Ligand SMILES: O=c1[nH]c(=O)n([C@H]2C[C@H](O)[C@@H](COP(=O)(O)O)O2)cc1CO
């Protein structure tokens with residue numbers, strides 16, 4: 001019998017944990033989203049969270065959800081976590097990789113996921129599952145043969161001291 005530790009975290013807990021940790025960098029006051037892209041052999045390739053593009057300061061661009069003028073809401077400016085994770089990648093190809101996301105990807109992110117060759121999505125929350133954007137997303141992802149796997153939460157609380 002080997003003397004290894006038994007309470008180490010699983011691959012799924014590890015990668016969803018990294019996605020959750022990435023989400024903690026988000027400045028969005030209402031929804032913080034994180035993503036972690038992983039190779040088929042379980043190496044982390046990239047990470048992302050929702051935020052404004054480089055050069056668009058968090059303190060001058062709007063974080064409002066609602067307003068008479070959409071120009072002054074966050075939706076025109078925030079880059080989604082999944083797209084940021086894809087765009088942050090500095091390696092070669094993402095073909096055949098998996099993406100762990102804390103929230104199910106929208107239709108725009110689905111297009112990017114399909115086109116860069118990600119083959120599996122492991123998602124935690126699906127709070128916008130009834131919206132047309134997420135229904136359209138699932139329509140495209142299923143048609144393109146991307147595997148959609150709900151994350152099975154273990155309920156384990158991971159504590160990190162920083
Ligand atoms: O897949 C997603 N990924 C992602 O990063 N987001 C971001 C965009 C916004 O900053 C925020 C959503 O804000 P709200 O829940 O207030 O509408 O989450 C939103 C979605 C929607 O599914």
Ligand SMILES: [Zn+2]
Pocket residue numbers: 080081082105106107108109110
């Ligand atoms: Zn999106």
